[in-house]
Amino acid sequence: MTNSLRITGVRITPVAFRDPALLNAVGVHEPYALRAIVEVDTGEGLVGLGETYADEGHLRRLRAAADTLTGMDVYALGAMHSKVAEALAGDDGAAGSGLTGMITTSSAVDRVFSPFEVACLDLQGKAAGRPVSDLLGGAVRDSVPFSAYLFYKWAGHPGGEPDDWGAALDPDAVVAQARRMITEYGFTAVKLKGGVRPPEEEIEAVLALREALPGVPLRLDPNAAWSVPTSVAVARRLEGVLEYLEDPTPGLAGMAEVARQTSIPLATNMCVVAFEHLAPAVRQGAVQVVLSDHHYWGGLHRSKQLSGICDTFGMGLSMHSNSHLGISLAAMTHLAAATPHLTYACDTHWPWKTEEVVEPGVLEFTDGSVQVPKGPGLGVELDRDALARLHEQYLRCGQRNRDDTGYMKRTDPGYEKKSPRW
Ligand SMILES: O=C([O-])C(=O)C[C@H](O)[C@@H](O)C(=O)[O-]
Numbered sequence: 001m002t003n004s005l006r007i008t009g010v011r012i013t014p015v016a017f018r019d020p021a022l023l024n025a026v027g028v029h030e031p032y033a034l035r036a037i038v039e040v041d042t043g044e045g046l047v048g049l050g051e052t053y054a055d056e057g058h059l060r061r062l063r064a065a066a067d068t069l070t071g072m073d074v075y076a077l078g079a080m081h082s083k084v085a086e087a088l089a090g091d092d093g094a095a096g097s098g099l100t101g102m103i104t105t106s107s108a109v110d111r112v113f114s115p116f117e118v119a120c121l122d123l124q125g126k127a128a129g130r131p132v133s134d135l136l137g138g139a140v141r142d143s144v145p146f147s148a149y150l151f152y153k154w155a156g157h158p159g160g161e162p163d164d165w166g167a168a169l170d171p172d173a174v175v176a177q178a179r180r181m182i183t184e185y186g187f188t189a190v191k192l193k194g195g196v197r198p199p200e201e202e203i204e205a206v207l208a209l210r211e212a213l214p215g216v217p218l219r220l221d222p223n224a225a226w227s228v229p230t231s232v233a234v235a236r237r238l239e240g241v242l243e244y245l246e247d248p249t250p251g252l253a254g255m256a257e258v259a260r261q262t263s264i265p266l267a268t269n270m271c272v273v274a275f276e277h278l279a280p281a282v283r284q285g286a287v288q289v290v291l292s293d294h295h296y297w298g299g300l301h302r303s304k305q306l307s308g309i310c311d312t313f314g315m316g317l318s319m320h321s322n323s324h325l326g327i328s329l330a331a332m333t334h335l336a337a338a339t340p341h342l343t344y345a346c347d348t349h350w351p352w353k354t355e356e357v358v359e360p361g362v363l364e365f366t367d368g369s370v371q372v373p374k375g376p377g378l379g380v381e382l383d384r385d386a387l388a389r390l391h392e393q394y395l396r397c398g399q400r401n402r403d404d405t406g407y408m409k410r411t412d413p414g415y416e417k418k419s420p421r422w
């Protein structure tokens with residue numbers, strides 16, 4: 001005799017939290033980052049939590065999918081994926097993914113399914129009294145290492161007060177940012193978001209990090225801002241310095257050409273972002289490390305499938321992040337803990353955020369790592385007052401879609417999005 005745990009309703013609440021003026025290859029972060037908090041209700045009174053992007057197109061797709069889930073068993077994840085696919089039939093998912101145009105070819109079905117899957121795993125874990133990592137095969141590590149995610153940045157948003165971190169536009173400021181992040185969080189790996197300053201300056205910043213932080217694994221991610229020759233030239237200067245170089249140039253063919261000409265492993269969260277990209281990437285030898293991200297790879301189980309494919313074909317696995325809150329960090333931590341092949345420190349934007357929707361006390365960084373939550377499900381509780389406050393902030397802030405390029409153009413009207421730029 002089995003107990004069924006059925007969905008009685010889904011609530012989707014868009015929220016906005018303050019975000020500093022972080023620079024990237026397509027512009028600058030706006031004053032608020034947008035996320036959607038998904039709550040899946042059941043007849044047993046249990047509520048499952050998920051978190052995802054909140055651009056308007058994505059919210060519309062989430063709501064269309066949510067409407068079809070009532071009555072489903074929270075264990076029927078395969079059927080639920082099919083339901084989401086049916087609900088989105090005819091929608092190619094191109095507009096409003098929340099990924100600012102950097103991850104354009106991920107699957108809309110996988111993006112929309114993901115927060116529902118996470119919420120159902122939270123429910124399964126709560127019902128069984130077991131953490132989500134146990135539902136994914138069991139944690140192989142008690143804590144998950146994350147990397148310090150450095151950004152070039154402005155001191156504050158145009159017309160606003162400087163933030164606590166100040167400006168970072170040269171190598172000394174990048175090193176100071178790294179030192180502060182390491183002091184506060186204990187990170188043991190460092191990633192610099194590049195594609196912002198001319199390549200020569202970014203090389204200098206990486207070499208300054210190397211000198212300041214001997215032995216600490218370093219990564220540079222210019223988000224496809226460089227041509228193949230520029231990528232090869234930069235890679236030659238940074239051989240033996242970087243643990244991997246992330247998305248130096250656009251497209252599989254370009255990445256494959258760079259890979260042929262450097263010994264630095266190439267990583268990606270831009271040219272391999274859906275299952276259909278894996279076979280061509282392997283055939284072309286385009287990437288050596290794939291950055292997983294359950295938010296667009298279709299949830300936690302499908303991210304484990306990705307891990308199996310990477311393992312089989314000799315590719316490493318790391319983890320990508322976007323600006324996110326605690327429900328996502330909990331899901332990322334359970335997934336990474338239960339994925340033996342994930343051997344790199346994962347990305348997180350966590351240090352850049354000053355507001356939260358989950359109750360404090362569970363997600364703490366020690367020596368750069370987060371302990372795998374031990375409570376049932378994801379192991380985190382929603383702070384309902386914070387949710388209401390950040391939803392109010394969403395309603396007031398006027399932002400409805402992530403638009404790093406548009407925001408940059410308001411300060412620099414001549415700015416253009418270009419890939420490659422150098
Ligand atoms: O590794 C990456 O490509 C990212 O983290 C993408 C993000 O959109 C990042 O560039 C950001 O937050 O500006």
Ligand SMILES: [Mg+2]
Pocket residue numbers: 221223246247268269270320
């Ligand atoms: Mg990247």
